[in-house]
Amino acid sequence: MTDRLIRITTALAVVAVAVVAAIISYQHAYDLVRSDEFAALGVPFVRRGQRAADYAAVMRKLWAEDTASFHGEFTRFEAVQVNPKPVHTRRIPIVVGGNSDPALKRVAAFGDGWHGFNLQTDAVAERIGALAGYCREHGRDMSELSVAVALNELRRTR
Numbered sequence: 626m627t628d629r630l631i632r633i634t635t636a637l638a639v640v641a642v643a644v645v646a647a648i649i650s651y652q653h654a655y656d657l658v659r660s661d662e663f664a665a666l667g668v669p670f671v672r673r674g675q676r677a678a679d680y681a682a683v684m685r686k687l688w689a690e691d692t693a694s695f696h697g698e699f700t701r702f703e704a705v706q707v708n709p710k711p712v713h714t715r716r717i718p719i720v721v722g723g724n725s726d727p728a729l730k731r732v733a734a735f736g737d738g739w740h741g742f743n744l745q746t747d748a749v750a751e752r753i754g755a756l757a758g759y760c761r762e763h764g765r766d767m768s769e770l771s772v773a774v775a776l777n778e779l780r781r782t783r
């Protein structure tokens with residue numbers, strides 16, 4: 626039952642994100658992993674990174690193909706049609722948030738951007754350097770990514 630619910634939830638999320646993008650005619654990022662959502666479905670939060678990669682691949686496949694089939698570790702389906710599709714390129718950027726090495730590896734593996742948050746200013750360069758290294762490992766150029774960082778400190782200027 627839980628696997629079926631996850632498949633339905635993923636498909637609904639794909640449609641919802643595409644509808645929002647169509648309405649506002651803007652490329653939109655989707656929050657892939659939240660512990661309260663996993664808990665509500667009775668799904669372990671522990672392998673969220675692997676699930677996020679699976680779900681991102683599902684969304685991209687459903688947005689790109691008129692009729693899609695998918696066989697991942699967590700999601701499987703045959704000949705599914707989902708509409709509406711994203712308006713412009715049939716692709717909506719997926720921005721991955723998080724400061725940990727596993728989060729940065731997910732960005733390098735399948736993300737279109739990174740959102741770092743609650744970082745000290747001196748940690749930003751180190752995290753961006755780590756992300757650049759993971760991008761190289763995945764054969765990606767860091768310039769392909771959008772990067773946004775929310776700092777946890779304010780410095781007042783006079």
